[in-house]
Each structure stands twice: as C-alpha cells, then as structure tokens.
Amino acid sequence: xxxxxxxQVVIVGAGFGGLTTAQSLxxxxxxxxxxxxxxxxxxxxxxxxxxxxxxxxxxxxxxxxSVLRNQANARVLLGAVGAVDTAARxxxxxxxxxxxxxxxxxxxxxxxxxxxxxxxxxxAPGLKRIDDATLIRRRLLLAFERAENTDDxxxxxxxxxxxxxxxxPTGVEMAGAIAELAQHALAxxxxxxxxxxxxxxxxxxxxxxxxxxxxxxxxVARRDLQRMSVDVxxxxxxxxxxxxxxxxxxxxxxxxxxVWAAGVAASPAAxxxxxxxxxxxxxxxxxxxxxxxxxxxxxxxxxxSVKAADGAPVPGVAPAAKQAGQHVAACIRAETEGKPRPAAxxxxxxxxxxxxxxxxxxxxxxxxxxxGRLAWWLWSFAHIYFLIGMRNRTxxxxxxFWNYLSYGRGARLIVGSDTRPPGAP
Amino acid sequence: xxxxxxxQVVIVGAGFGGLTTAQSLxxxxxxxxxxxxxxxxxxxxxxxxxxxxxxxxxxxxxxxxSVLRNQANARVLLGAVGAVDTAARxxxxxxxxxxxxxxxxxxxxxxxxxxxxxxxxxxAPGLKRIDDATLIRRRLLLAFERAENTDDxxxxxxxxxxxxxxxxPTGVEMAGAIAELAQHALAxxxxxxxxxxxxxxxxxxxxxxxxxxxxxxxxVARRDLQRMSVDVxxxxxxxxxxxxxxxxxxxxxxxxxxVWAAGVAASPAAxxxxxxxxxxxxxxxxxxxxxxxxxxxxxxxxxxSVKAADGAPVPGVAPAAKQAGQHVAACIRAETEGKPRPAAxxxxxxxxxxxxxxxxxxxxxxxxxxxGRLAWWLWSFAHIYFLIGMRNRTxxxxxxFWNYLSYGRGARLIVGSDTRPPGAP
Numbered sequence: 001x002x003x004x005x006x007x008q009v010v011i012v013g014a015g016f017g018g019l020t021t022a023q024s025l026x027x028x029x030x031x032x033x034x035x036x037x038x039x040x041x042x043x044x045x046x047x048x049x050x051x052x053x054x055x056x057x058x059x060x061x062x063x064x065x066s067v068l069r070n071q072a073n074a075r076v077l078l079g080a081v082g083a084v085d086t087a088a089r090x091x092x093x094x095x096x097x098x099x100x101x102x103x104x105x106x107x108x109x110x111x112x113x114x115x116x117x118x119x120x121x122x123x124a125p126g127l128k129r130i131d132d133a134t135l136i137r138r139r140l141l142l143a144f145e146r147a148e149n150t151d152d153x154x155x156x157x158x159x160x161x162x163x164x165x166x167x168x169p170t171g172v173e174m175a176g177a178i179a180e181l182a183q184h185a186l187a188x189x190x191x192x193x194x195x196x197x198x199x200x201x202x203x204x205x206x207x208x209x210x211x212x213x214x215x216x217x218x219x220v221a222r223r224d225l226q227r228m229s230v231d232v233x234x235x236x237x238x239x240x241x242x243x244x245x246x247x248x249x250x251x252x253x254x255x256x257x258x259v260w261a262a263g264v265a266a267s268p269a270a271x272x273x274x275x276x277x278x279x280x281x282x283x284x285x286x287x288x289x290x291x292x293x294x295x296x297x298x299x300x301x302x303x304x305s306v307k308a309a310d311g312a313p314v315p316g317v318a319p320a321a322k323q324a325g326q327h328v329a330a331c332i333r334a335e336t337e338g339k340p341r342p343a344a345x346x347x348x349x350x351x352x353x354x355x356x357x358x359x360x361x362x363x364x365x366x367x368x369x370x371x372g373r374l375a376w377w378l379w380s381f382a383h384i385y386f387l388i389g390m391r392n393r394t395x396x397x398x399x400x401f402w403n404y405l406s407y408g409r410g411a412r413l414i415v416g417s418d419t420r421p422p423g424a425p
Numbered sequence: 426x427x428x429x430x431x432x433q434v435v436i437v438g439a440g441f442g443g444l445t446t447a448q449s450l451x452x453x454x455x456x457x458x459x460x461x462x463x464x465x466x467x468x469x470x471x472x473x474x475x476x477x478x479x480x481x482x483x484x485x486x487x488x489x490x491s492v493l494r495n496q497a498n499a500r501v502l503l504g505a506v507g508a509v510d511t512a513a514r515x516x517x518x519x520x521x522x523x524x525x526x527x528x529x530x531x532x533x534x535x536x537x538x539x540x541x542x543x544x545x546x547x548x549a550p551g552l553k554r555i556d557d558a559t560l561i562r563r564r565l566l567l568a569f570e571r572a573e574n575t576d577d578x579x580x581x582x583x584x585x586x587x588x589x590x591x592x593x594p595t596g597v598e599m600a601g602a603i604a605e606l607a608q609h610a611l612a613x614x615x616x617x618x619x620x621x622x623x624x625x626x627x628x629x630x631x632x633x634x635x636x637x638x639x640x641x642x643x644x645v646a647r648r649d650l651q652r653m654s655v656d657v658x659x660x661x662x663x664x665x666x667x668x669x670x671x672x673x674x675x676x677x678x679x680x681x682x683x684v685w686a687a688g689v690a691a692s693p694a695a696x697x698x699x700x701x702x703x704x705x706x707x708x709x710x711x712x713x714x715x716x717x718x719x720x721x722x723x724x725x726x727x728x729x730s731v732k733a734a735d736g737a738p739v740p741g742v743a744p745a746a747k748q749a750g751q752h753v754a755a756c757i758r759a760e761t762e763g764k765p766r767p768a769a770x771x772x773x774x775x776x777x778x779x780x781x782x783x784x785x786x787x788x789x790x791x792x793x794x795x796x797g798r799l800a801w802w803l804w805s806f807a808h809i810y811f812l813i814g815m816r817n818r819t820x821x822x823x824x825x826f827w828n829y830l831s832y833g834r835g836a837r838l839i840v841g842s843d844t845r846p847p848g849a850p
Contacts, residue, residue: 065614
C-alpha cells in the first residue's frame with residue numbers, strides 16, 4: 001500500500017520512457033503509480049510485423065502489471081488521463097478520479113498526423129497501436145481475398161495495389177514486409193491472382209528515404225526495395241486520399257489499401273501542463289527534462305522536444321526514451337536523498353537501425369555504416385534481445401526462424417470488423 | 426483452373442468436416458471449391474484457452490488457403506452463403522455470385538442458443554469464434570482492472586464474480602481456466618484485489634456435469650473444480666441475464682462477466698436445402714449422410730443429425746465431423762469412378778476427453794475411464810498432435826510448457842472494443 005509520508009510519483013504512459021522511469025525507481029524511497037490507457041507495454045518497433053502477419057500481438061506486448069509484478073513500490077492503474085491540475089498537483093483521470101503527485105512524469109508518446117486532413121485517417125490508418133496493426137492486417141489480407149474473387153481487371157489491380165505514405169523506418173519496413181507477404185507467403189495460396197500483379201508503392205515527400213540515416217544507406221534502402229519490386233516515389237507529395245486511391249501532386253494511384261507512415265504529432269502532454277511546445281506539439285523541456293517553472297513535472301520520450309548537449313535534437317526513438325526515463329529517475333532519487341539533481345540529460349546515440357526485408361537492413365553507428373545480410377542478422381538479434389522475458393524471446397525467435405525458412409507468415413487471420421471496408425465507394 | 430467437364434464439388438464451411446472432405450478428395454477427379462465466411466480453419470477445442478489468455482488466436486487457426494495450398498484440385502473462396510438453389514444446383518453467395526455444383530457438402534457447424542432469449546447474447550457471449558474468445562478475454566481482464574480501481578466493496582465483488590452457464594466440456598474447461606487465471610496468473614499482479622475474493626460459479630441445469638461422460642467422471646470433474654474453488658451449482662436453471670448478473674430459479678448472482686456455454690443451435694443448412702430437421706435445427710440425413718431426395722447434397726458435422734449403426738446419436742465432436750467428411754469423400758469418389766457408394770456411415774468412437782485444469786482431465790474410451798494427471802498429459806499431447814503443422818505445434822507446446830512452469834498466461838491483452846462495457850448499467 002502507498003504510504004502518505006513517501007513522495008508520490010505518478011507516471012503517465014507505460015511505453016519505453018514511462019516503464020524505464022518506473023523500473024529505475026525500484027530502489028527509491030517513493031510510491032509509484034503507472035497510469036496507462038492500455039493494460040500492456042508495446043514493443044512498437046516490431047508492430048509492422050503484426051500488421052503483416054509475421055507475429056502475434058501478444059508476442060510484442062506484455063501486461064504492465066506483470067512487468068512490475070515484483071516491484072513493491074509500484075502500482076499500475078488502467079485509465080485515460082484527461083487533464084493535470086498543476087496547482088493542486090493532481091492528475092485527473094477521465095472517470096473523475098484524481099491522483100495526487102509530488103513528481104509527475106509524462107511519457108505519453110506520439111501519434112501520427114495527417115497534416116490537417118483528419119478525414120484521411122479512416123482511409124489510411126497509421127501504425128501506432130495493436131488495434132492499428134490488426135486493422136491493417138485485416139485490410140491487407142482481405143484485399144487479396146477480394147482480388148481473387150473478382151473478374152474485373154481494374155478492380156483487381158486497385159485491390160492488389162498497396163500505397164505506403166512516408167519513407168521513414170516504419171514506411172520502409174512496411175513496404176518491404178508487404179512485398180514479402182505478397183510475393184512469397186501468399187503467392188502459392190491463390191488460384192486467380194498473379195503475384196506479379198501486386199504493386200507496392202512507397203511515397204516519400206523528401207528526396208530520399210530514411211532521412212535520419214546517411215545518404216549512402218538511404219540509397220541502399222531504395223535499391224533493395226526496388227529489387228523487391230517496390231515502386232519508390234521520391235519528392236512525391238500526397239494531396240488527397242480517398243476510398244479509391246491516393247492523389248499525388250503529379251499522379252493518381254488507384255489503390256484500396258493505404259498505410260500512413262508519415263507525420264508525427266505529440267500527445268497533448270504539453271497542453272495538460274501549460275508548457276510551451278514546438279510545431280509538432282512536443283513539450284519544450286529544460287536540460288533536466290523538467291517543465292520550465294515546474295521542477296516537479298518531467299516530460300520524456302516522443303512527446304518531449306529535447307536538445308542534446310551538442311544542440312542536435314534528440315530523436316524520437318526507444319533508446320532515447322529509455323535514457324530519458326533513467327535520467328528522470330536519477331533526478332527524483334537524488335532529491336529524495338537530499339542531493340542535487342544530476343547534470344543535464346545527455347543522449348548517447350547507440351546507432352540507428354532499420355530493416356528492409358529478408359537479409360537486408362541498414363545500421364548507422366558513429367562512423368560505421370552497415371547494410372545487407374550482416375546488418376539484417378544484427379538487427380534481428382538486437383530486437384530479440386530487447387524483448388522482455390524468455391517467453392516472448394523464444395516465441396519470436398521460433399516464428400522468425402520458421403518465417404525465414406518457409407517464407408511463410410503464420411498470423412494470417414482476418415478477425416474483427418472494419419467500419420470502412422476497403423474499397424467501399 | 427476448374428474444368429467444365431469435371432464434377433464440381435462445393436463444400437460450405439472449412440471446419441473439421443468440410444476441410445476433411447476437401448482433403449479426402451485430393452486424388453479424386455473433381456474440382457473442389459471450399460467456401461467459408463472466415464479465411465481460417467479454427468481448432469475450436471482450444472478456443473477456451475484463447476479466451477483465458479493462455480494461447481494466441483493464430484496458434485489455433487490456419488488460413489484455409491495455406492492448408493489446401495498444394496491441393497491442385499481445390500480452390501478457396503471467402504464468402505458468406507445465403508441460400509442454395511437446389512433446382513438449379515447452385516450455391517448463392519451473399520454478394521450475389523452463384524456457384525454451380527454437382528455435389529454439395531454443407532458443413533456449416535452450430536452456434537449457441539439462448540433458448541428464446543436472444544437479448545442475453547450481448548451480456549453472456551458464447552464461445553464459437555475467435556472474436557468471441559477475444560471479447561471474453563477482454564471482459565475477463567477488464568473486470569479485474571476495474572475491481573482494482575474501485576473502493577466499492579459490492580461493485581468489486583460483482584466485478585470479480587464470473588458465471589459460466591452450462592456444464593458441458595466447454596463450461597467445465599472455461600471454469601477451470603478462469604480459476605487458474607485468477608488464482609495464479611493474475612494474483613500477484615494486483616495490489617488491491619485479493620484473489621480469494623474471486624468467485625467462479627458454474628451453473629448447470631442437469632444433475633451432473635459432463636452429461637456425455639460416465640457418472641463417475643462427472644463426479645471427478647465436480648470434485649476437482651470445487652478443489653479449485655469453483656462454485657458448482659447443479660440442477661440450477663437460469664431464468665434471466667442482465668448487465669448486473671444472473672437470475673437463477675432460486676437465487677440471484679451479482680456478476681459483471683457471464684460466459685454462455687449452454688445450448689447448441691445448428692446453422693441454417695437444413696433450411697437452405699428444405700431438409701427435415703430436429704429440434705436443434707440439425708438436418709435429418711440418411712445413412713449415407715445425404716439429404717433425403719437429394720443424393721447429391723450431403724450435410725455433415727454439428728449441423729447434421731445422424732444415428733450411429735446402434736441407433737445412438739453421433740455426438741457433435743471434431744472426430745465425428747472428420748469421419749463424416751471422409752465418408753462423404755468416399756461416396757463422391759466412388760460415383761466419379763462409376764462405383765456404388767460405400768455402405769452406411771459408421772461412427773467410430775475414439776473416446777471422449779475434457780480437461781478441468783492443471784493436472785486434471787477426464788478421458789472415457791470404451792470401458793476405460795481415466796482421470797487426474799495422466800489423463801491431463803494425454804489430453805495435452807493429443808491436442809498438440811491434432812494441431813496442423815509444425816509451427817503451431819511448436820508454439821503451443823512452448824507456451825503450455827511456459828504456462829505450466831510459471832503458472833503465467835502470456836496473452837493477456839485487452840484490445841479491440843466492446844459495445845457493451847461489462848457492468849454498464
């Protein structure tokens with residue numbers, strides 16, 4: 001039970017940042033409450049594999065309660081935060097409950113943005129949540145089923161055309177994974193569809209893919225995707241999405257399945273606490289990751305805008321969020337022990353990874369640039385290593401091994417319902 | 426491609442009966458079309474493990490296309506059948522397409538019935554489809570989360586009370602699995618709930634559980650469930666279900682989570698073909714499993730009513746459906762080869778299995794009655810054996826091994842949405 005005389009730490013969000021904060025406070029003399037809308041921590045970097053039927057949802061998700069089961073000073077609360085009362089120092093849950101805090105850590109992540117075109121959301125779902133992934137999986141698989149069922153050549157072509165908007169890591173990974181699904185896992189299963197009919201189009205507004213990587217690796221990604229028959233369109237602006245396809249500035253693509261992997265918008269954490277924000281809505285925090293004027297409130301992860309020591313922005317990746325969580329925990333622990341907070345947050349870049357497909361990935365670490373088969377194996381091992389618990393590591397390793405040997409995809413279930421059937425006029 | 430001069434076999438339903446029929450016709454000179462509303466074959470006997478977070482949906486489901494991938498004379502069609510035109514010999518899909526047939530095999534299974542109280546369906550979901558299982562999983566896990574969040578003792582008690590209606594194999598398995606989930610997998614994860622508060626109540630209208638088994642095994646099941654703290658209520662009639670609980674003839678149980686495992690209603694196959702049916706709607710078929718007056722139409726599995734050679738009804742279990750599928754395939758193959766159909770269908774009973782929980786199951790085979798640990802291990806091996814493919818066998822075996830050693834449940838995700846939140850007034 002929580003003790004009234006101990007400092008109350010409320011952490012909102014059980015992603016990489018929030019969970020690391022809680023775990024790093026395991027030995028601190030504080031009471032921790034982790035609040036999340038979901039009952040699980042999600043390993044987002046592999047979400048695209050759920051969307052493309054390579055893995056199961058529960059392979060990359062863990063109940064937050066189980067992760068913190070043995071940490072006696074932490075409790076978990078399922079609930080959606082609606083506001084923060086910074087004067088009373090209380091977090092307000094949507095059901096009306098109020099959680100008093102001495103320290104507040106907001107690690108609520110980001111979502112995708114449609115650049116003012118929210119009406120595109122039901123047509124071109126993004127990939128942030130488990131439900132997004134199973135929806136995209138449903139649409140991908142159903143598109144092939146419908147293509148098999150029709151004799152209309154134009155309709156079949158639109159059904160087997162897949163557009164991914166955004167050429168960052170998620171877009172590149174989705175394009176590669178859909179190509180493998182269509183060309184290998186599904187190819188032999190259909191009688192009427194020719195897998196060569198499948199078109200996968202990756203649309204990127206900038207002049208190269210993977211903008212955060214060195215140019216030579218962007219070129220590797222482009223070349224490897226094209227080798228997998230992905231049509232990469234650079235310098236291409238999306239000006240419209242509808243149930244029949246995508247309109248580019250200079251082109252029109254008839255496609256019934258569109259995946260959105262562009263544009264990041266921060267969660268409303270900055271608004272909750274009245275903190276200045278950048279254009280994406282990320283809270284502009286100080287060197288110790290606290291909100292200016294509120295030393296007791298920290299904002300970390302994808303919903304914070306932080307400058308590294310050299311002035312470069314800290315990227316919105318899992319390792320950065322984890323490091324920020326460790327830093328915040330160190331600040332809180334220091335103060336509860338009557339010591340000053342540690343020096344400013346420093347982001348250590350352990351490299352950038354993105355996978356393109358079977359035997360193809362790119363790694364950038366300092367001066368090291370790696371691509372191809374070795375990079376892919378390193379990427380695979382790194383991701384298995386970072387999964388939580390032996391159960392999930394074993395299950396993912398076995399499924400990847402099976403997928404690798406058989407070219408198959410085991411999680412090809414069409415379940416649930418979709419309010420907007422793909423291709424509905 | 427299908428050849429016009431070959432006999433066209435249309436199989437509706439890709440469950441145990443339909444899939445076995447298709448596979449048994451692999452070497453026959455016919456063209457086969459398997460139609461199903463779902464893109465996967467479901468191993469229904471383990472569905473309760475998905476509902477209780479022990480297994481993933483895709484561990485017990487396979488894309489029908491993959492299963493039949495290498496069978497050149499079979500194609501798969503995703504679609505819902507709405508009617509059969511027996512005069513024109515055409516199956517009518519809901520989207521208007523018509524499939525001509527020379528032979529028609531209806532293997533469309535059964536659903537649950539609420540004995541005229543369909544208004545109970547959203548409150549007390551049954552367990553027939555993957556979506557049912559994930560809905561029940563969602564409600565079970567959410568009930569514990571809500572109980573953890575409330576200080577109202579009566580509400581907490583209603584939230585941690587689970588009622589299972591029906592004491593057949595599904596009801597017994599669900600009751601045991603919920604007990605293990607509550608008492609082991611979840612117990613250490615919550616801070617405010619005492620697992621001893623969890624009440625699991627199994628309601629059965631008859632005077633014993635597992636009516637298809639010998640009485641001594643029914644008694645074993647009752648005793649083992651009570652040892653697991655399941656409250657078994659025999660001779661108890663449900664007269665009402667609402668969002669707050671269940672009303673029995675002599676009692677009222679406040680419970681926010683109710684699972685329906687009683688009452689089987691056949692699919693409308695008999696109505697489609699104008700065949701006489703029993704009270705549960707099952708088609709009354711002849712000794713060769715064909716519809717009287719329509720030698721070209723067969724009805725098999727849970728949607729058919731068949732008498733065994735000794736006059737006893739053939740049970741609605743997977744082995745019976747598979748055997749019926751083999752028999753129908755033999756009839757069709759014989760006729761295409763100009764031979765008479767084989768003698769009447771004979772059901773070979775390979776025994777009856779039901780599991781209660783960890784180290785507890787019952788097996789009945791001829792004069793053999795087995796219970797306890799050995800029965801449980803046999804049950805586990807038999808179920809792994811009957812799964813399709815090495816991938817799923819390996820994944821299920823590993824997860825069971827992990828569940829057995831750790832008492833944990835790995836698939837504890839609350840996903841999707843529920844139009845009726847549990848406990849909504």
